[in-house]
Amino acid sequence: MSNPRSLLDVVATPCCAPLTRSPIGETDAERVAAMFRALGDPVRLRLFSNVASAEGGEACVCDIQDVGVSQPTVSHHLRKLREAGLLESERRGSWVYYRLAPSALRVMSDLLAPVDG
Amino acid sequence: MSNPRSLLDVVATPCCAPLTRSPIGETDAERVAAMFRALGDPVRLRLFSNVASAEGGEACVCDIQDVGVSQPTVSHHLRKLREAGLLESERRGSWVYYRLAPSALRVMSDLLAPVDG
DNA sequence: ACACCGTTTCGATGGTTGTCGATGTCGACA
DNA sequence: TGTCGACATCGACAACCATCGAAACGGTGT
Numbered sequence: 001m002s003n004p005r006s007l008l009d010v011v012a013t014p015c016c017a018p019l020t021r022s023p024i025g026e027t028d029a030e031r032v033a034a035m036f037r038a039l040g041d042p043v044r045l046r047l048f049s050n051v052a053s054a055e056g057g058e059a060c061v062c063d064i065q066d067v068g069v070s071q072p073t074v075s076h077h078l079r080k081l082r083e084a085g086l087l088e089s090e091r092r093g094s095w096v097y098y099r100l101a102p103s104a105l106r107v108m109s110d111l112l113a114p115v116d117g
Numbered sequence: 118m119s120n121p122r123s124l125l126d127v128v129a130t131p132c133c134a135p136l137t138r139s140p141i142g143e144t145d146a147e148r149v150a151a152m153f154r155a156l157g158d159p160v161r162l163r164l165f166s167n168v169a170s171a172e173g174g175e176a177c178v179c180d181i182q183d184v185g186v187s188q189p190t191v192s193h194h195l196r197k198l199r200e201a202g203l204l205e206s207e208r209r210g211s212w213v214y215y216r217l218a219p220s221a222l223r224v225m226s227d228l229l230a231p232v233d234g
Numbered sequence: 235a236c237a238c239c240g241t242t243t244c245g246a247t248g249g250t251t252g253t254c255g256a257t258g259t260c261g262a263c264a
Numbered sequence: 265t266g267t268c269g270a271c272a273t274c275g276a277c278a279a280c281c282a283t284c285g286a287a288a289c290g291g292t293g294t
Contacts, residue, residue, distance in 0.1 A: 024166040037157030049141040
């Protein structure tokens, strides 16, 4: 625990009260929308879920790229997920491993928290 | 009140295990991605938040349409949010009132539930 | 019936995005 | 050093989408 606050964390933690609490501001909306938009494509959603459900919390591209599109397209989508702050990647040897950005899930889940709790 | 399980509810409730649990299937991914995509536009996100945070759980279009785009565009985005199963609308007198679809928030929040709980 | 107010639909347009094949980069291994 | 395999980037194309103005629609009140 307590990695000293990575860049990805900063990117993924921008926000704000739950959407149900108070109207989201114009600038926050831009940033949060980008995160949701990243999950708004079926291929990206499957890639994200493949990584999120992988044993050990990470997977190399070769293990998750079987989603019905070409290899460059997979790479393109993984980049989008990285840029949205949802995934991190690291090269080890010949392979590139992807894992969830630490706070990504919590941030989005909190934004969508139902009204009462 | 208490509409007896609307079509919107059916659309919004289908799914599936958290994304972190097991890889989401191809058809589920299509449907879930559509929900996230609906929130993936800044204007829509603000409209959604405006409705979600409104007192009494609902608001008429005239109360939430101040998001910097023309009125037909507002209507266009509200339709997208309706079609995604996130909002419901009802006409009363001259005005149309929007409110959250009952299970929309819980469904999405559950999908994004962090790994341990 | 009529005029008014607010919502929805329509058609056009410019920008964004998903997809691919070809090519480039980086590490491993011989 | 040269080759191979794993990913990333590039350039191009087609499909999609947000946006607008204009026009049609649907209730309300006079």
